Amino acid sequence: MIEGLSHITLITCDLDRMSAIVTQVLDGREVYSSGDDTFSVAREKFFLVGGHWVAVMEGESLTTRTYNHIAFKIPPGTVEEYRRRAEALGLDIRESRPRVEGEGESLYFYDHDNHLFELHTGTLEERLERYRRGRLPERPMTTREQALRDLRRTLTEAGFETAGLDARLLLIAALGISPTDLITRPDAALSPAEAGRLAEFARRRLAHEPVARIVGEREFWGLPFRLSPETLVPRPDTETVIETALALIPDRQAPLTMADFGTGSGCILTALLHELPSARGLGIDRSLDALWTARLNAYMNGVGDRSLFVASDWASAVRGPFDLVASNPPYIASPEIPGLDREVREHDPLLALDGGPDGLDAYRILLSEAGRLLKPGGLMVLEIGYDQAEALRHLARDRGLEVLRVAHDLSGNPRCVALARP
Structure with a gap:
């Protein structure tokens, strides 16, 4: 008697490319990689996808496309997120057949080996119940x-x-x-x-x-950035950091090194790398979800080959030194969090907002490490709250840093401070 589904095997001509699809689109977790020490007929990797064992084996691609496919269940309201993931990897989206009300949504896409995948929001029980009700009277179509x-x-x-x-x-x-x-x-x-x-x-x-x-997306510095629950929504005020850093760099063609602490969506690092064609950058964040999103954004905007992303609690896992350090750290004082706008309080990650009792915790950490993180003459450009400029001046000077300028945003508020290591 059949006890259930054992596993699914997919044959691919490019093991790494298929692995990216399984992990980045299908949320798979790699549990085994044969390397060159194979027990089967070819190199292979095993993944867990939604609790199911998916094997990926090296071999020849399918010669043609068919409608035979594998379908995975996804939560309602997430089809567009998975569509963005598939598009980011260059997969061929196939339009879904017309659906009747109550049947759920589906996303179809082909991989590079001609396999067809379906991601579906409904369940078998829901579909059977809808089909039992027969065809409903057609409603006028909305334009x-x-x-x-x-x-x-x-x-x-x-x-x-x-x-x-x-x-x-x-x-x-x-x-x-x-x-x-x-x-x-x-x-x-x-x-x-x-x-x-x-x-x-x-x-x-x-x-x-x-x-x-x-x-699931926001424009920053004229570039598109994907979002995740653990990244801030990039804001126009943060572009002041980019403007200030670029204004203080004498040669934009120089092979600079830079680091972005608390990178989130990677908008600061990616925007700077976009403007500095010979620079290389490091994005640092505590959140693995944020790092995945930042890496996706870097590649989507053409700077992935010049960027690296590292999980670290601020500078604890980073050596340096760098020509430029930039950051939009959490700078809202803890007692002020409950009074934030509802859209910020309920939807932005607390980790990216809460700057401690006075909002300055992250600055103290970064400035205390500035001597190690910056090359002599290196720049540090930090976003700040509208009322924190004077506090940052004192913190910087106490740590031997030169305050180059305090830049203002479009509303006329102090928005970032530029510092230098003498």
Whole structure:
């Protein structure tokens, strides 16, 4: 009698590339790698994916594509996140067949060996129950223009100041289209899957989840950055760090070394590497999830080959010295956390916000290590809170650092301090 599924074996011409798909898209955990010491017919790796054993073995790719496929269950509302992961690895997304209400959502994609994968939000029980109900009367199809208007009105009535922009961004993300496509095809009808995805996005926004969290991406320094629950949403004010650092670097073509402490999404490091074509950088964070996201963003923006990401509690695992150290550390005083805006308090990681009793804990750590982390003449550029400039001046001078400048953001508030090791 069959007792259950033993394992799934996939044959691939590129073991490393398939391993990246299993770990980065399918959330797999590697449990075995044969290396060249094989017990089977070829090199292989074993993974656990959702509790199932998936074997990946080196061999010849499938010659053609078929509809035979492997389907994995994913939570509701996560299809777009998995779509972004697949697209980041250059996988070929296959549009899902039309779905009926209550059937769940699916994401299909082909790998480089012509295997077809499905990621599905529903369960067998839900699908059987829906099929037992038969075909429901068809509803009038909603157009993009109608959906945009309805969502804008809903958000406006709920008191969102940026209702129009929010509605537009959510609709574009839910449909997976470009802003131009929305303008040129306003009368295109939403499929049931698209309508369901938009309804889910609207529900999350009405619960005060930030738009960037819902769509999973935010632009910074003109570059796209993916987000995760353990990364801050990049903010325009943080671009002051980039502007200040670049203004103090005399030769942007120089082979500089840099480190970004508390890298999060990697936006600071990636933006700097984008502007400094010969530089190499190190991103440091305590969160492995954040490091995975930062690495993905670096490769997505073309600087992955010049960046390295390390898990460390600040500088404990980092040697240096560097030409440039940059950071947007947690700088909100612990007693102020409960009074933060709801969208920040409930959705940004506390680890990236809480700077200790006076908000200066991270600065004390970084400045105490500056002599080791910076080369002579090296720069340290730190984002600060609007009322922390004077405190940072004193901390820096007490540790023998020169205060080069305090830079202000677009609102006129002090936003970062630039220091130098004499």
